[in-house]
Amino acid sequence: MSRITWTPEQLRGFWRDMHRIRAFERAAIYQSSLGKIYGALHSYEGQESCAIGVSAALQRGDYVASTHRGHGHCIAVGARMDRMMAELFGRIDGYCKGKGGSLHIADVGAGMLGANGIVGAGYAIAAGAALSAKVSGNGRVSVVFFGDGAVTRGTFHEVMNMASLWKLPLVLVCENNGLAQYVPTAETMVFENVSSLAQGYKMPGVAVDGNDIRAVHEAALAAVDRARQAQGPTLLELHTQRYHGHSSGDPQVYRSKAEVEALRLATDPIVRLENELVAAGLLADREALLAQIDAEVAQAVAFAEASAYPADEELSTDVYA
Amino acid sequence: MSSHNLREITFREAVREALCEEMERQKGMVIIGEDLLPGGGSFGVHLGMGERFGARMFESPISESAIVGVALGAALTGGPAVAEIMYSDFMCVCMDEIVNQAAKIRYMTGGQARVPLVVRSPIGMTRGVAAQHSQSLESWFAHIPGLRVAMPSTPADAKGMLKSALRGQDPVVFFEPKLLYGTKGMVSDDPDLLVPLGQARLAREGSDLSIIATGLMVSRALEAAEKLQGQGVSAEVIDPRTVSPIDWDTIFASVDKTGRAMVVNEATLTCSVASEIAASIGELRFNSLDGPVRRLGSAFVPKPSTPGLEKLSYPSVEQIVALGTEMMPRRRAA
Numbered sequence: 001m002s003r004i005t006w007t008p009e010q011l012r013g014f015w016r017d018m019h020r021i022r023a024f025e026r027a028a029i030y031q032s033s034l035g036k037i038y039g040a041l042h043s044y045e046g047q048e049s050c051a052i053g054v055s056a057a058l059q060r061g062d063y064v065a066s067t068h069r070g071h072g073h074c075i076a077v078g079a080r081m082d083r084m085m086a087e088l089f090g091r092i093d094g095y096c097k098g099k100g101g102s103l104h105i106a107d108v109g110a111g112m113l114g115a116n117g118i119v120g121a122g123y124a125i126a127a128g129a130a131l132s133a134k135v136s137g138n139g140r141v142s143v144v145f146f147g148d149g150a151v152t153r154g155t156f157h158e159v160m161n162m163a164s165l166w167k168l169p170l171v172l173v174c175e176n177n178g179l180a181q182y183v184p185t186a187e188t189m190v191f192e193n194v195s196s197l198a199q200g201y202k203m204p205g206v207a208v209d210g211n212d213i214r215a216v217h218e219a220a221l222a223a224v225d226r227a228r229q230a231q232g233p234t235l236l237e238l239h240t241q242r243y244h245g246h247s248s249g250d251p252q253v254y255r256s257k258a259e260v261e262a263l264r265l266a267t268d269p270i271v272r273l274e275n276e277l278v279a280a281g282l283l284a285d286r287e288a289l290l291a292q293i294d295a296e297v298a299q300a301v302a303f304a305e306a307s308a309y310p311a312d313e314e315l316s317t318d319v320y321a
Numbered sequence: 322m323s324s325h326n327l328r329e330i331t332f333r334e335a336v337r338e339a340l341c342e343e344m345e346r347q348k349g350m351v352i353i354g355e356d357l358l359p360g361g362g363s364f365g366v367h368l369g370m371g372e373r374f375g376a377r378m379f380e381s382p383i384s385e386s387a388i389v390g391v392a393l394g395a396a397l398t399g400g401p402a403v404a405e406i407m408y409s410d411f412m413c414v415c416m417d418e419i420v421n422q423a424a425k426i427r428y429m430t431g432g433q434a435r436v437p438l439v440v441r442s443p444i445g446m447t448r449g450v451a452a453q454h455s456q457s458l459e460s461w462f463a464h465i466p467g468l469r470v471a472m473p474s475t476p477a478d479a480k481g482m483l484k485s486a487l488r489g490q491d492p493v494v495f496f497e498p499k500l501l502y503g504t505k506g507m508v509s510d511d512p513d514l515l516v517p518l519g520q521a522r523l524a525r526e527g528s529d530l531s532i533i534a535t536g537l538m539v540s541r542a543l544e545a546a547e548k549l550q551g552q553g554v555s556a557e558v559i560d561p562r563t564v565s566p567i568d569w570d571t572i573f574a575s576v577d578k579t580g581r582a583m584v585v586n587e588a589t590l591t592c593s594v595a596s597e598i599a600a601s602i603g604e605l606r607f608n609s610l611d612g613p614v615r616r617l618g619s620a621f622v623p624k625p626s627t628p629g630l631e632k633l634s635y636p637s638v639e640q641i642v643a644l645g646t647e648m649m650p651r652r653r654a655a
Contacts, residue, residue, distance in 0.1 A: 063398060097431035104429035113397060114430060118421050124387045125422065128394015128402070135351055135377055136399055158387035166379065318432035319466050320566075321490035 004218055008282050014056070014213050015277060018048035018270045019293050021072045024081055027297045028071065028088055028102075032248055036305070037088045039101045043244035044072035049269035050175045050238045051076035053216030054143060057224040063111045063129035063142040065122035068103055069175075069242075070115025073145055079107040081296055082303035091307035098310050099318065111140075120153030122146060123172070127159050130168040130227070141227040143171045149180030151194050160201040160235070169227035171220070174237045175210065181246045182254050195237035203233050210238030211269040241267055325511035333502040335476035336366050336441075339483035340403070342512045344374045347401060350487070353379040353392050354405030363407040363443055364502050385411050389418035393438050393492075397426070401437035401487045408454050409442040409496060423492040424467035435490040439483070444472070444496040445537055445587050446635055452623035455631075457536070457588035462494045463565035463597070469518050470565040472496040474539035476506035478562055481516025493518065498537040498587075518563045521571035527557035530645055531575040533598055534585040535561055538617075538636060542585055545641035554649055564594045572598065573606055580611040581648050585636055590618035615644055 025045045031037050044051070047069070055064070055076035066073040074084055079095065087094025087105050094100075095107055106114035113129060116122050126144035133140035150156060151174065163170045174194045178185055191197060198205025206223070208215040216238055223234035241263055245252045252260070277283040330338070344350050352370075354362050358380050361368030371378060381388050385406055392404035406412050412419065419440060426434045445457045462470045469491050473479040479497065486493035524539055525546050534542035539560045546556035559575050561567050576582045582602050586595040599614040617636040625631050 065394070095431065096429060096433070099431050100429040106430045106433060108397070108430055108433040113394070114426065114434075116422075118417055121390070121417060121422055124390020124418065125394040125397070127387070128391040128396070129398040130394075131351065131379070131391055132349065132395040132399030132402075135395075136349060142394075155386050155390065158382070158384035159390075161382055162384060162387050162391065165382065318428045318430075320469070321427070321435065 004214070004221070006214065011273065011277060012282060014052055015270065015273050015283070016289055016293070017052045017076065018213070018273070019290065020081070020296070021048045021051065021075050022270060023293045023297045024075060024084070024300070025071060027301060028085070029244070029248065031088070031301060038090050039103070041088070041102050041248040042069040042246065043242065043248070044069050046243040046267070047175055047177060047210070047240045048072055049213040049216055050173065050210050050240055051145070053213045054173055054220040056217055057220035058141065058143065061111060061138070061140050063113055063126060063140065065113045065126035065129070065142070065144045066115045067122060067145055067147060067150070068115060068117055068119065069147070070105055071102070074105050074107060074112055074115070077107070077112045078110055079112060081300040085300040085304040086307045089304040089307070090309060091304055092310045092314070093303070093307035097314060097318070099314070120146065120150040120155045123155050123159035127163050127168055127170050130163070130170040131166065133169055139228060141169045141171065141224050143173055145173045145175060147180070148174060148176040148178065148185045148194060149188070151197070152188060160197070160203070163233040164201045164203045167230065167232040169230065170233040171223040171227055172233060172235045174235070175240050176237055177240050177242045179242070179246070182250065193237060195235055198235040203235060205235045205237070207237040207239065210240035211267050211272055213269055213273055325509050325514070327507045327509055329505050330476055330508050331502065332476045332479050332497070332504050332506070333364060333366055335480040335508050336483060336497060337368070337370065338508070339480045339487070340367070341370060341373065343401070343484060343487040344377065346512070347487070349399040350401050350403070351377045351379065351392070351395050352403040352405065353381050353388050355381050355383060355407050357405070362405050364499065385415040386418055389415040389440055390422065392440070393418060393423045393436070396436050396438035397434055401439065403487070404438070404440045406440060406442040409444040409458060410453050410456050412440070412442060412458065419462070419468070419494065420465050424465045428467060436492045437487070437490055438492040439486045439495050440493070441495045441497065443499045445498045445500070447499045449626045449628060449631060451626035455624040457586065457619070459496055459564050460588055460593045460597070463594055467492065468565065469493045469563060470496070471518055471563050472498070472536045473562055474498065474501065474536055474560050476504070477508045478516050478522065480508055481514055482518060482562065485515045485518050488515065489518070496536065500537055519566055519568055520562065521568035522560045522562050523557070523571070524560045525556070525558040527555040527579065529555045529579055530581040530583065530648060531557045531559060531579045532583045532585060532641065532645070533559045533561065533572055535564060535594060536587055538585045538587055541636065541638050542641055544638045545645065548638070548642045549645045552646060554645055556645060567598070569601065572602070576602055576606050577609045580609055582610070582614045583617065583641070583644055583648060584614065585617045585641060587635060588618055589621045590616055591621060593618055612648055615648060617641060617644060
């Protein structure tokens, strides 16, 4: 039984925020297909409930370290879509002046410490943010998102041990989408599930259905509270799925279109919440809300297109302070 | 009259003073490393610091990737943060954190990130510890834009440069030549005396030959210069101090003056800092040169443990003297 009293506004907010991520991701893929986006994309579509359910448990000032599949986390912590799209377009008004692109999108001032091109690099960076929060006593919490494929990196095990040893205010969120790039995780991992690894590292390990945003949020709240109370880290495992390939260049030879369609029908976290809200009569304004989101995305694309490419002088700025 | 004094202290004490003074000054500063408390960390640099700063000194498990990555995360959100890597050879197991993360995050985020991170590590020769504890890998890091790579050769520079690193906003890889820890020099007790990174030091003035030497090789170059003086050769010795980004102006000015350049580093020469310096002198100061730029470095072999071979593998004072003599024009018979 849930201990949370859910308000209609909160659930409608979840629905809208998940839709915002999905709309952004679809627009990004479309713009990429038009040749407007130069680099590769790693679509977050299908995993929206993870970013939104977790980030809703955070406060202003908390930290997030993300992955190569980072757009959703960025939007979830409050980054502006227009500056994000401009970053994907390689323009000067992007968050990183176009120098980072999709793989390094970041809003450092908002605590979003960056997507990352190296699988398994976020753990220690997030743990370091947690360490500085602990030293300064500012009560902040740090979250690292990672995929199941990153659990086999040595850095996972180094940081699980270190974070538990030093009782860092850290929440480790595994978005287990079942695929390590092209390979089913069962073929690359001997452990039955990721959350069970927490036991050896003496921290709570909690696995939930990642498509149930209430379950995600509730688990995240408990983990974030525990961290904020200086009781140490928690490992969350969110069972989720991605509806696109590993990256925009992945032909998905490992699964058929029919399989992906069936996966969507069976799992979609947005549809799941939407059905519930519609049944409860809480989404009478669905079309208007979707139109608002579409307008926000369209404005983001227009902003990106209107922004200039960085001047040649930008090549060698930002290397040193 | 200054209220600050010069005292003779060791290189190790100079590094410790820099750390202590900046821990006092910067309340967000943290140190992460192995055996910090109570062992004092690598080569005892942190001895006695635990009692004063224990809450901000983190005794780490043997997890070099996490040491540097956690220090980076702390630097990004607070800092400064110091990661001590026990031997610089062990930096091979935290290269991602240094090269892909710390060095690039400012650029990748379009200047959003500040990175007051210092990765300190003892470098180079000691005694008989062989191929995994004796290397000089500074050129690996000098190759990476975004990193500052420091390698002081005197106690005063060790203190002043480390303090500059700790007050800066860039990731610094700070190499301390192991054999220098016990050496002594005059160091100011002024807590605000900094030695800027990226500025070379004229270690000895001369007019016939420029010897550009780094790290431990500075002392060997100075010893060789004295011997060369006995043969009537006036050698100038330049210590770049920071090997990246490097102070070309000072090096080029010396070569313009003497017309001859020898570069000595402890690393193997292939793709070394010495090679980079020699190439740049040849490329940009060809017209100043009276002869080819020459280099000395370690033999291109893994470091052996046994004393005779170990000694043979490093550039010696005698080699510097011999090469310096060879580089001078032959005197005509009277």
